[in-house]
Amino acid sequence: MIIGTAGHVDHGKTALVKALTGVDTDRLAEEKRRGITIDLGYAYTDDFGFVDVPGHERFVHTMLAGASGIDTGLLVVDLTEGIRPQTREHLQILSLLGIETGVVALTKADLAPERTAEVSAALRPLLAETRFRDAPMIPVSAVTGMGLETLRAALVATARPPRPVSGHPRLAVDRAFTLTGAGLIVTGTLVAGRIAVEDRLVLSPVGLEVRVRGLHAQNRPAREAVAAQRVALNITGPRVSKDAVRRGDWVLHPALHAPTAALDARLRLLPDAVQLRPDTEVHLHLGTAHGMARLSLLDRDRLTPGDTALVRLTLREPIGALARDRFVIRDTSATHTLGGGTVLDPFPPRRGRRTAARLVQLVSLDASDPTEALRGLLAVTPHWTDAGSFFRAWNLPEPAQAEVIAAAPARPAGGLLLSPEAFVRIRDRIVAMLDAHHRSSPELPGMQAERLRIGLPERPPAAAFGGIVQILVADGVIAQDGPWLRQPHHSVMLSAQDQRIWRAAEPLITGQRFRPPRLRELAETLHVPEKEVRATLKRLQRMGQLVEVPPDLFFRRDTMAEMVAIAADLAEHDGVITAASFRDRLENGRKVAILVLEFLDRAGVTVRTGDTRRIRPERLRLFGEPSFR
Incomplete structure (x- = not known):
């Protein structure tokens, strides 16, 4: 104790x-x-x-x-x-x-x-x-x-039951010094989890990796320390020195290293404090940290002594904070304590801080345990939350995450935690939108994911929507053909004429995959009117089998995925992509290489700076997985 x-x-x-x-x-x-x-x-x-x-x-x-x-x-x-x-x-x-x-x-x-x-x-x-x-x-x-x-x-x-040690370790640093023969020592109270010798942790908010060489718990040598003990850690690591550590830092598990410059909180003003106005500058004390913050009122315009309010604290410098952390504020001259409260959301959204929906979310987050908080959060708009931020804020390791998800309950998908009702609602709307699309455009292969997403009233984040789609595809609710999403029973059949043209054109396009013939060459070789060949290839493009780069030059979709992979490989090894290096890898002419690179620029796969390009990793799979030959 x-x-x-x-x-x-x-x-x-x-x-x-x-x-x-x-x-x-x-x-x-x-x-x-x-x-x-x-x-x-x-x-x-x-x-x-x-x-x-x-x-x-x-x-x-x-x-x-x-x-x-x-x-x-x-x-x-x-x-x-x-x-x-x-x-x-x-x-x-x-x-x-x-x-x-x-x-x-x-x-x-x-x-x-x-x-x-x-x-x-x-x-x-x-x-x-x-x-x-x-x-x-x-x-x-x-x-x-x-x-x-x-x-x-x-x-x-006054002794109370021991603090739980199931969370990731978090030590609030209040002192740092060096000892001859030992090196750097940091001391503080271990507020959560446990720390053992040889653990690899992070000094936060500076983000330096440290290794625990030895420790004392309650002033005695030990192999392990647990929550609620006073702990001295002998730490080492690259660039770690006494000058790198200051009172207010945390030594913690890497999963908890997420410095924040804004906190949404519940604040109680002391009865003998002065009335607070919007954007008041205050001294903020949280853990062992002390810094300046601007206090914004979220649910009112004035805060009178003795009252409680929801507030946003915007800090001059980022600090480490998690949900349920307690804090105290003092006036700008640091001569009077004004009040204090509890952190509700250490990773708040930048926008919409005073909207009715956001205030309801904060009331839901004002809970004593993570299951209650998650259940309340999923019950209000938008009926989902970011899984990574939520679990980090509540210091929940993986086993505890599964328990909270089951108890809430919640449906994980693409980095989100959704209420089961919200997941079902989105699923049903996706199915209904695909059904309407197939009825109105039966000749098309389906809808692309982004068009589906922006058509939803909820409009979940793109990454999360991708996770929802993956679940629905795995469950057989919908099917996916390249970029196209469709109902499982939907299929697009080429007409007999299109099939004849494609059977003749496919070997020519496939055989010279990085240098396919232009549309006019195809038409002349096949002895088919150019207009009819173009119509067939356009239909195949809509079906997701072909990609038209410049007008009248069609590549197979898997060939385009292979060229994207080649560009990524060049960027990884050379740092950038040049037209010459890309041309050499394709063993193609400079003109075609530049046409392909300009197409990738437009598609958002590459970003051009002068005569070089770099890859956007999140767009690497735009054309699917490469199938190298």
């Missing part, structure tokens, strides 16, 4: 931790000289890990870094002074961070025992406004030892 101290400067937090653990957490020379805590300090016993925080108002940002990830708050109040400004502010911060259990230590009881009842009575209304309303208040003395055993017992009584 990790316990975090809280309270006003000089109220005896560090002395109390030393009395409980025997460890003086003031390690800096400046702290010794001034007699106050400036930076975070740590101490351990068999039962507890303590994070001792500064109490001075100038170091509230440091206190916030230390308060992230603690299980229990230890609010320290000096009986000789009573409630002071940081007593209130620290208590508010603990409540805003969702720390639900705590104990109040009334220190210096040996100096002012007569003030116990008075200070306790003054604290009760203050505690009643927070999660600490039922916290025990225990008079103690770090000098005489009075009340220490009672305090230990009260702290033990």
Whole structure:
């Protein structure tokens, strides 16, 4: 269990931790000289890990870094002074961070025992406004030892069930230093998952790969650390140094590395805060990170003290954040805590932030577990969500993903999670559109996927629609011929004349696949009018068997796929595609090579810059899989 101290400067937090653990957490020379805590300090016993925080108002940002990830708050109040400004502010911060259990230590009881009842009575209304309303208040003395055993017992009584360790590991870095003979050490609280020696992780948001050479958990050497422990990691990796690490970074599983510069959240403004207007600049504290953010109200135009609202936080610099992370905001001068809340969506859409549909989605995401959140999200427009973003936001490894999908329930397709009803609705509309197309144009082979997609009222993303199509084809609901989608029973038959022309023309086009004869040459060779040959080849093009590059030059579709593969191979080996290298690979004339490349430019397969081209990988299969000869 990790316990975090809280309270006003000089109220005896560090002395109390030393009395409980025997460890003086003031390690800096400046702290010794001034007699106050400036930076975070740590101490351990068999039962507890303590994070001792500064109490001075100038170091509230440091206190916030230390308060992230603690299980229990230890609010320290000096009986000789009573409630002071940081007593209130620290208590508010603990409540805003969702720390639900705590104990109040009334220190210096040996100096002012007569003030116990008075200070306790003054604290009760203050505690009643927070999660600490039922916290025990225990008079103690770090000098005489009075009340220490009672305090230990009260702290033990606040213990909660261990945090789940099923998620990917996430360690909030609060300190980095080097040790002779060991190298770089980073410390922090492991807020999720488990970390073992030799694990390969990522330092985020900078994105540096690291390897765990060794670790300490709760100040003891260990092979593995689990969620809720204080952990020191000895890490190494390319370009990793002390200068590359800063407080606020995360050491985490690669699947969670996704820095974000925007967060949608639920924010509660403190009763004694000022009214917030749109686009207010605030200090944002999340985990151990601290940065500036612009706060935009989503569901109202003003936020009055004591109210709760949905907000968008736009950060100056990206940070790591996931769903259900708690945060605190302070004013632009960093002198007053304004409020705090919970991250609902760490990867929000850029547009439509204040639309009614988006606000309903955020209400659905304000759930305590991922199954409830997914179920609520799929129940509202558009009835789907991006699978990768959702699973990352909720820190769900693959086994947990399958459980949530089954429990929601959801239908995975092409990177989306759809409600079963939405999937059926899209399926039925695709079938109906194909049926109408076949009735109106029976001579055509079907519809291309993009035309189908944009004809749907839902209009799912292109990649996701491709996944839906794959499922429907695999299930036999629809069939696919090259780029054409059709109903399984639909077929296009060439007329007897078209069949005669194609039987004669196919060997000529296939035999010289990279240099097929032009239309006029075909007509002369076949002794068939050019107009009739053109009509036949056009029909074959609509059926997906041929591709017309410039007018009157037709390639087989699988030949076009082969030429795309050749262009991709050139781009991979040479970096770019040139007309000369493409011509040489085709063993063809420069004119035809340029005609093909210009066609690929128009089709979006290649992008031209000057005399060179590069490949767009997402368009490589536009003409199907290559069939090399």
